[in-house]
Amino acid sequence: MKINNLTTRTLSGAVFVAILVSGIIIGYETYLLLMLIIIGLTLNEFFNIVKKSGVAPNFSLGLIAGLGTFISFFVFAFGGYQDVVYLAFPLLIYIGIFISELFRNKSNPFTNVAMTLLGVFYIAIPFSILNFLVFLQFSNLDGVIFDYYYILALFILVWTNDTFAYLTGMAIGKHKFFERISPKKTWEGIIGGIVFTAGMSVALFYLYPHVAPLGKLGFSGLTLQVWVGLGVVVSIFADLGDLVESMLKRSLGIKDSGNIIPGHGGMLDRFDAILLAAPAAFVYLMFMFNQL
Structure with a gap:
């Protein structure tokens, strides 16, 4: 990699990272706007x-459906998981995507609907699931608390896996x-990513009580073993997320999904790992919470 390209990428x-964190x-408020x-x-x-x-996805309704899905999940989680009807609102938009295709007069209408x-x-749905990691509800607390630590830890674990899988x-x-x-991709890189990500999860475990809002309130958080397990889960599904996006790009014959981030490609190139790691981490954490 040339020096100029390396400087631009760095x-x-x-x-x-600064904007995201x-x-x-x-x-x-800034979390909602950012997402x-x-x-x-x-x-x-x-x-x-x-x-x-050659597909003609419905840009406008697709964007409305995606943003509406996130907002619905946000309102549901922010409101203390009290009214599940908020999660049903995006369904109306999904139905609208089918109906709108009747009037678009495009070829391959069901392929257009499918891709939209x-x-x-x-x-949108993987990002929407992140709301359940930032608005946490506990029986000894009144309502929910915005706790950024778990989502921030998720991103840190994904970045650790990506960096050390590449270096290894x-x-x-x-x-x-x-x-x-x-x-x-090599097996050595995959294993190296898992090992270093598990190591980072150990560091996050010891950092948690000193940084996280719930830690300051006396919430004990997860055990060390659970944190290590989280690191392994995130590492595995981050790699799979990267492979899925690579499969998409290969099927379309493109190298990068875009060029919005100089030296890094597009948004999909930057968030492909999160799209599978976030749902996997959520399922893992919910299961472990129920076991504690």
């Missing part, structure tokens, strides 16, 4: 790249992991 990456930790921007840009990017295959809904399910693979990688989809 600077843009630092700005990207700041938007999460300042408060739920809506990310979902909107990522959905728009997804619809643009699938359009190259795929964008929502692939991108570059240093000692010999055995191909999934050559048909991603020729550069």
Whole structure:
């Protein structure tokens, strides 16, 4: 990698991380705004790249459905999980996507509907699930508390896996992991990512009581073993998320999903791991919460 490209990649990456972390930790207002921007840009990017295959996704209703899904999940979680009807609102938009295709006069109408809904399910729903990791409800607390620690930890674990899987693979990688989809991935890189991500989860466990809002209120959090398990789960599904996006790009014959982030590609390239890691982490944490 040339020095200029490395400098561009480093600077843009630092700005990207700073914006993301700041938007999460300042408060739920900036968190909401940040996520809506990310979902909107990522959905728009997804619809643009699938359009190259001859499909005509419904950009406007797809964006409304994606943003509406996140807002519905946000309101439901913010309100203390009191009224499930908020989660039903996006269904009306999903139905509208089918009906609108009657009037668009486009070829392959059901493929258009399928790709529009795929964008929502692939991108908007995983991001929407993050609301259940930031608005936490406990029997000894009145209502919910905005706790950024779990979502921030999720991003840190994904970044750790991505960084050390790459470095380990570059240093000692010999055995191909999934050559048909991603020729550069190796088993050594995958294992290195898991090991270092599990190690980062140990650091996050010890940091939690000193940083997280609930930690300051005396909430004990998860055990060390559960944190290590979370690191392993996130690492595995982050790699799978990367492979899924690589499969999408290969099927469309493109290298990057976009160029919005200099040196890093598009929004899908930056958040592909989160799209599978977030739902997997949520299911894992909910299961472990019930076991504690």
